[in-house]
Amino acid sequence: MNLTLKVWRQQDAQQPGRMVDYPVAGIIPDMSFLEMLDVVNEGLIAKGEEPIAFDSDCREGICGTCSLVINGRAHGGQKGTTACQLHMRHFQDGDTITVEPWRARAFPVLRDLVTDRGAFDRIIQAGGFVSVNTGGTPDANALPIAKVDSDLAMDAAACIGCGACVAACKNASAMLFVAAKVSHLSLLPQGQVERERRVSAMVAQMDAEGFGNCTVTGSCEAACPKEISLNFIARLNREYGVALLKGVN
Amino acid sequence: MNLDSKIPAGPLAAKWDKHKFDMKLVNPANKRKFDVIVVGSGLAGASAAATMAELGYRVKCFCFQDSPRRAHSIAAQGGINAAKSYQNDGDSVYRLFYDTIKGGDFRAREANVYRLAQVSVNIIDQCVAQGVPFAREYGGLLSNRSFGGAQVSRTFYARGQTGQQLLLGAYQALSRQIGHGAVKMFPRTEMVDVVVIDGLAKGIVARDLVTGELSTHAADAVVLATGGYGNVFFLSTNAKGCNVTATWRAYKKGAVFANPCYTQIHPTCIPVSGDHQSKLTLMSESLRNDGRVWVPKQKGDKRSSDQVPEADRDYFLERKYPSFGNLAPRDISSRAAKEVCDEGRGVGPGGLGVYLDFADAIKRLGEDTVRERYGNLFDMYEKITGENAYRAPMRIYPAVHYTMGGSWVDYNLMSSLPGMFVIGEANFSDHGANRLGASALMQGLADGYFILPYTIGNYFASTKQSKPNVNHPEFKKALESAQAMTKKLLSIQGKRTVTSFHRELGKVMWEKCGMARTAQSLQEALKRIPELREEFWQNVKVTGENNSLNQDLEAAGRVADFLEFGELLCRDALMREESCGGHFRVEHQHPDGEAKRDDDNFAFVGAWEYQGPDKTPLLNKEPLVYDEVHMSTRSYK
Numbered sequence: 001m002n003l004t005l006k007v008w009r010q011q012d013a014q015q016p017g018r019m020v021d022y023p024v025a026g027i028i029p030d031m032s033f034l035e036m037l038d039v040v041n042e043g044l045i046a047k048g049e050e051p052i053a054f055d056s057d058c059r060e061g062i063c064g065t066c067s068l069v070i071n072g073r074a075h076g077g078q079k080g081t082t083a084c085q086l087h088m089r090h091f092q093d094g095d096t097i098t099v100e101p102w103r104a105r106a107f108p109v110l111r112d113l114v115t116d117r118g119a120f121d122r123i124i125q126a127g128g129f130v131s132v133n134t135g136g137t138p139d140a141n142a143l144p145i146a147k148v149d150s151d152l153a154m155d156a157a158a159c160i161g162c163g164a165c166v167a168a169c170k171n172a173s174a175m176l177f178v179a180a181k182v183s184h185l186s187l188l189p190q191g192q193v194e195r196e197r198r199v200s201a202m203v204a205q206m207d208a209e210g211f212g213n214c215t216v217t218g219s220c221e222a223a224c225p226k227e228i229s230l231n232f233i234a235r236l237n238r239e240y241g242v243a244l245l246k247g248v249n
Numbered sequence: 250m251n252l253d254s255k256i257p258a259g260p261l262a263a264k265w266d267k268h269k270f271d272m273k274l275v276n277p278a279n280k281r282k283f284d285v286i287v288v289g290s291g292l293a294g295a296s297a298a299a300t301m302a303e304l305g306y307r308v309k310c311f312c313f314q315d316s317p318r319r320a321h322s323i324a325a326q327g328g329i330n331a332a333k334s335y336q337n338d339g340d341s342v343y344r345l346f347y348d349t350i351k352g353g354d355f356r357a358r359e360a361n362v363y364r365l366a367q368v369s370v371n372i373i374d375q376c377v378a379q380g381v382p383f384a385r386e387y388g389g390l391l392s393n394r395s396f397g398g399a400q401v402s403r404t405f406y407a408r409g410q411t412g413q414q415l416l417l418g419a420y421q422a423l424s425r426q427i428g429h430g431a432v433k434m435f436p437r438t439e440m441v442d443v444v445v446i447d448g449l450a451k452g453i454v455a456r457d458l459v460t461g462e463l464s465t466h467a468a469d470a471v472v473l474a475t476g477g478y479g480n481v482f483f484l485s486t487n488a489k490g491c492n493v494t495a496t497w498r499a500y501k502k503g504a505v506f507a508n509p510c511y512t513q514i515h516p517t518c519i520p521v522s523g524d525h526q527s528k529l530t531l532m533s534e535s536l537r538n539d540g541r542v543w544v545p546k547q548k549g550d551k552r553s554s555d556q557v558p559e560a561d562r563d564y565f566l567e568r569k570y571p572s573f574g575n576l577a578p579r580d581i582s583s584r585a586a587k588e589v590c591d592e593g594r595g596v597g598p599g600g601l602g603v604y605l606d607f608a609d610a611i612k613r614l615g616e617d618t619v620r621e622r623y624g625n626l627f628d629m630y631e632k633i634t635g636e637n638a639y640r641a642p643m644r645i646y647p648a649v650h651y652t653m654g655g656s657w658v659d660y661n662l663m664s665s666l667p668g669m670f671v672i673g674e675a676n677f678s679d680h681g682a683n684r685l686g687a688s689a690l691m692q693g694l695a696d697g698y699f700i701l702p703y704t705i706g707n708y709f710a711s712t713k714q715s716k717p718n719v720n721h722p723e724f725k726k727a728l729e730s731a732q733a734m735t736k737k738l739l740s741i742q743g744k745r746t747v748t749s750f751h752r753e754l755g756k757v758m759w760e761k762c763g764m765a766r767t768a769q770s771l772q773e774a775l776k777r778i779p780e781l782r783e784e785f786w787q788n789v790k791v792t793g794e795n796n797s798l799n800q801d802l803e804a805a806g807r808v809a810d811f812l813e814f815g816e817l818l819c820r821d822a823l824m825r826e827e828s829c830g831g832h833f834r835v836e837h838q839h840p841d842g843e844a845k846r847d848d849d850n851f852a853f854v855g856a857w858e859y860q861g862p863d864k865t866p867l868l869n870k871e872p873l874v875y876d877e878v879h880m881s882t883r884s885y886k
Contacts, residue, residue: 035527057321059489124420184380
């Protein structure tokens with residue numbers, strides 16, 4: 001396959017970036033999208049040019065590191081698929097493909113396609129946990145949990161924290177990410193003690209980080225590689241409302 | 250060097266309890282006077298950093314990923330073992346201990362493994378309290394599945410994402426401490442050297458991967474939780490960033506490296522599709538419950554799978570291991586697949602693959618049942634290969650998955666460099682020559698939550714400590730040497746890319762020191778690797794600068810270490826004139842092709858001591874003494 005790539009290049013957070021065209025030849029349909037970029041980078045290095053910086057690690061769709069907007073869609077728009085699991089057989093010979101970083105004020109570009117998603121970590125640090133120290137916990141089976149609740153909590157906990165929801169949202173809202181963690185813990189008995197305090201602290205941190213508001217367009221759910229449901233945002237709103245009514249903030 | 254394992258005296262079952270009582274404590278008010286550095290934020294690192302911060306120590310934690318939540322523990326699929334015996338099926342701490350020792354082919358330390366089995370029980374309690382959503386039965390209690398190498402059901406799981414959920418549990422505990430200011434987190438920061446003052450590890454030099462800035466950090470103890478070295482083979486199921494740099498640079502500062510030749514090759518991975526391949530993907534071992542493994546009987550048979558009649562198929566695992574069949578252990582299944590491919594009977598492009606066929610299972614159970622059991626795996630297979638495994642058999646091939654070797658540690662998880670502790674996959678201690686499924690997560694969390702936080706206190710309380718200080722000349726020296734290495738890498742400006750060296754090294758390692766090793770192949774590797782290393786330092790091309798985000802430079806430093814480490818791995822494999830677990834020497838097999846262990850001469854831990862650049866390292870032996878178990882031969886026929 002022969003392709004034309006239009007890639008966002010940006011030296012660092014301070015300098016402005018721009019789209020640069022790269023003709024690419026000899027791509028095999030069995031390559032993953034990131035392997036295609038590896039090939040491009042090997043060619044650039046051989047020519048003495050700096051390779052395109054992009055984040056990736058596990059390359060099997062679970063670590064949440066890869067973060068590319070491909071042809072305007074976070075992770076390339078294939079249902080339930082991260083960019084690392086997207087393969088070139090879904091493109092046509094002769095295609096022009098645009099590749100950009102996540103676009104959001106809260107995720108500043110560090111270089112080329114690499115962004116700083118530290119805001120997500122800080123939201124978890126604000127309250128996305130159960131406050132138990134190591135040791136002295138009761139026997140695991142001392143606390144029966146209904147399978148339906150546990151399964152639903154797991155649906156939410158499957159979030160990989162990649163940030164596609166933010167990248168896909170016209171408001172760059174982080175609601176789906178926050179909703180997933182709030183729901184995971186509020187659905188389980190272990191999370192009850194800190195339930196109101198948690199949602200209140202996490203939402204406050206989310207706002208402080210500069211993410212936009214949610215207008216429920218659902219583009220986050222469509223882009224989510226783990227197909228986290230929009231229903232969790234409804235749950236987050238309910239949790240937040242209850243916390244407000246109880247005067248927790 | 251005298252490798253003192255410091256195993257406590259007394260009966261096996263009482264050792265850990267007695268040791269916990271005998272160890273000295275640091276009083277709560279004094280804990281805040283001690284600084285601890287944790288490198289790595291996977292299961293072991295995150296759990297250790299969180300727990301030590303809870304105790305009151307001042308902790309700094311470093312990871313090269315952009316967030317501690319992304320460490321490669323996250324990719325573990327199957328589950329975590331624990332001797333809870335919730336299933337009433339005869340499990341016990343002793344049985345988990347025995348299965349692990351036997352699974353490790355009698356090359357692990359008894360006392361460590363027993364302790365692992367003991368604390369496994371606490372791990373599950375801890376994780377549930379954190380809110381880890383383990384699978385449950387309708388009655389609300391925890392569900393278990395069984396795994397290879399065990400006859401009981403003791404594996405706890407969270408769908409096919411157990412590693413992810415356990416890591417997020419540890420990450421949340423760590424995040425809580427970061428939020429409290431008890432842990433200072435350094436993401437996108439890589440350790441480049443450990444600093445030794447008067448024979449004690451007293452800090453590290455780290456590189457900020459965004460700005461390129463080198464910084465020095467002093468501490469009373471350094472903990473490495475930096476994972477395994479599988480990427481020395483270039484292609485493995487490890488994440489792209491996994492590397493040996495931390496334990497390797499510590500090795501050069503005095504932390505001896507044990508059993509590097511023990512590498513685990515997992516039989517069910519998606520085969521290589523071409524030279525562009527950047528990593529390999531594991532398909533859960535559970536597929537072998539219903540899939541049948543076969544290749545054509547005739548070599549060079551190019552017919553598509555549906556055109557090969559039953560009579561022309563060789564179900565080689567069922568043929569060779571009738572009692573275990575398609576569920577033979579990992580090392581044995583992998584080797585059998587390699588054999589048939591070496592005979593020219595492999596399938597798919599390049600002939601490096603065997604079929605894993607579900608046609609019988611679909612006929613017997615119906616497609617819906619198969620989809621229910623393995624649907625997500627079939628989907629993943631289709632994503633990667635573009636093939637529908639309900640219609641045609643999957644193609645699989647073994648791939649490097651886990652490394653049992655690592656930094657040598659004593660019973661307290663301290664390396665031979667005092668003040669430096671090594672936990673999780675990065676150490677060598679618990680899996681012997683072969684790890685059982687669902688035991689990696691168990692070990693990482695055992696070390697981090699329940700062992701290191703005790704033993705590190707004993708080290709502080711019993712060692713005369715001088716307060717570390719980054720103004721010490723040793724810090725300056727380590728900083729300068731790190732600067733010099735970066736400068737050197739950027740100045741070579743040769744013709745070959747870093748990746749091309751890494752690929753070639755990986756090819757040498759896989760072909761000469763992979764699933765089957767011979768004295769000759771190892772000697773060839775030992776000749777080729779130094780040549781390749783020499784060429785690397787003459788002819789590598791690293792683009793860009795030091796003072797910015799430079800992924801090419803990051804990779805260059807890691808590959809430089811792999812080029813040295815690969816040689817040690819081969820040297821260890823050549824030294825170990827026996828076959829055991831993940832280490833198979835062709836010269837040492839029974840007439841039926843099974844591994845032949847040599848307990849008379851090789852029941853020891855081989856720990857290599859650095860002697861200086863281009864000098865042959867020194868082999869130290871820690872004898873393995875079995876007081877409780879009888880060393881038997883593993884048989885799966």
